[in-house]
Amino acid sequence: MSDRWEGPTRRALLGSATAVAAGAVTGGPATAATGQVPALWREFTRTPFTHPQIPYIGRAGQRAGAAHFPRRPVVADVRAYGATADGSADSAPAINRAVAAAGRAGGGTVHIPPGTYRLDGLIHVGHSNVVLRGAGSARTKLYATRSLTELIGAYGSRYGGDKSSWSWAGGLIWFCPADRFDSLTSAIRAKAWPFEGWTGNKRDEWETLTEVEPARRGSWTVTVADPGRLRPGRLVLLRLADDAGHTLLEHMAGGGPGPEAYRWDDKTKLTSYVPYEWPVRIARVRGRKVTLERPLPLDIRPEWDPRLTTHVEALTGSGVEGLTLEAVETPQAPHLLDRGLNGVAFQCAYDCWADDIVVRHMDNGFGLVSASACTLRNTRVAGRGTHHPYFCREGSHDNLVEDFVIEERTTPAPAGTQLHGINVEGLSSYNVWSRGDMRMGTFDTHRGMPFANVRTDITVTNNGRHGGDAVAGPLFGARFTHWNIRVTNARAGLMRIDGLAPYSATVGINEVTEFDQIDVPDFSGDLHSRLELYGTSGTVRPRNLYEAQREIPDVPSRTFSAR
Secondary structure, X not given: OEEEEOOOOHHHHHHHHHHHHHHHOOOOOEEOOOEEOOHHHHHHHHOOOOOOOOOOOOOOOHHHOOOOOOOOOEEEEHHHHOOXXXXXXXXXXXHHHHHHHHHHOOOEEEEEOOEEEEEOOOEEEOOOOXXXXXXXXXXXXXXXXOOHHHHOOOOOOOOOOOOOHHHOXXXXXXXXXXXXXXXXXXXXXXXXXXXXXXXXXXXOXXXXXXXXXXXXXOOOEEEEOOOOOOOOOOEEEEEEOOOOOOHHHHHHOOOOHHHHHOOOXXXXXXXXXXXXXXXXXXXXXXXXXXXEOOOOOOOEOHHHOOEEEOOOOOEEOOEEEEEEEEEOOOOOOOOOOOOOOEEEEEEOEEOOEEEEEEEEOOOXXXXXXXXXXXXXXXXEEEOOOOOEEEEEEOOOEOOEEEEEEEOOOOOOOOOOOOOOEEOEOOOOEOOEEEEEEEXXXXXXXXXXXXXXXXXXXXXXXXXXXXXXXXXXXXXXXXXXXEEEEEEOOOEOOOOOOOOOOOOOEEEEEOOOEOOOOOOOOOOOOXXXXXXXXXXXOOOEOOOOHHHHHHOOOOOOOEEEEOO
């Protein structure tokens, strides 16, 4: 499959971006019809890839945010493999047989006709280009009766304690490459608690493709030592290790006196997340010049031993569409003791998606674990209450969650439980949450210093709480942006972040007040964080930061084959 992305010259880029801003203020700096354009937007359009407070997220999501998902031919109907649509028998084995057959065929769509299908096991999609498609979330239901603890076993934390890692990992529909899934589940059964990311349970399943010369954040092209193993369309990891002075972590926090004075050495959970691993496709190779499909998320400096590497084979081009995944209704578990009635999870997945999916009565809703360039669109979390409605962790980057809903819980929260919201942690970066309706929860920045993430055009009843161990380090790195946020209960916590997040921005938020969980900044001194159009949510233009960035052309035309 060939994808072609076109963009005009730098002059056209600036002209188009300026037109977006100018068009928003026709007739003066502020009118009832057009709203107000903040100075930050005007600044951003001049330096879209290197702005100090706002990240460039215009290419987040599956196939750089494509409007439509691939339509793959139907190659299997689950009824032909023994699934029953009346809920009378366990259909998980039949659905898994149909999914496996599609994988052996090289991909295709597995059709689940209208009805209710009982699941006494989990559904695993382990091959690329396989799509699980129901007849619509109102017509096809998968009814799950057992938890991941029952199906796989107890899952402890590699950091010790009695926590259940099913509180933030795994799904009853679980997208994960077959070999990676087998290694993960085998390690869990052996109680050898794994790392969950792109380079294996011990983070040692990689090899160097080439070293990379210094470059600046926002660059689309890098110079490599040896391009021999690189080709257009290849998915690689950019690997950046930290040095003894933790200058990479300081850079992720924006640099300067505050991060330089911060005590990094005792944040053992945070330092375990390094090296930073960023998956990206190669767009073009010309001599030693390599163009990437997205601009660099960070500087590349020699002291961080920069290199392009291999990774465990990723799952690509797979998705799930048009169904409801509902669990047997049980009380929500005490905090961090979830048994794993979890919804849809993407792990070591790239260019994958979910569309028109409802999860109900789950411990955790939708998960991105070492997942990048994925899109969750038209998703909904409903039912008795959820610990993490959405979690994004373990180095997940460039994902898009749009048109999402978190419904109010249908039963009161049991004592000892906790509600988070749209979670991000573990050095995850350049992720976007757009056009959301959060009737409960919060913007759960969960320590582990995620950076350069955007929440935009969201209405939220801010009644959740963030989590995160002290040893996981800061709540925020640099370039978090909250843009056009409507807080229905006027609670400031994790919404207005100009006093918390370094080199970040809060733009277009209604008046809010600190109460309940109140945080203090992790870094001393001037945070270089910006606040604009405070008290004016709904009037900021552009209304949606992600969609406005999509209108900014990126780089000169390039063509590559996405495999």
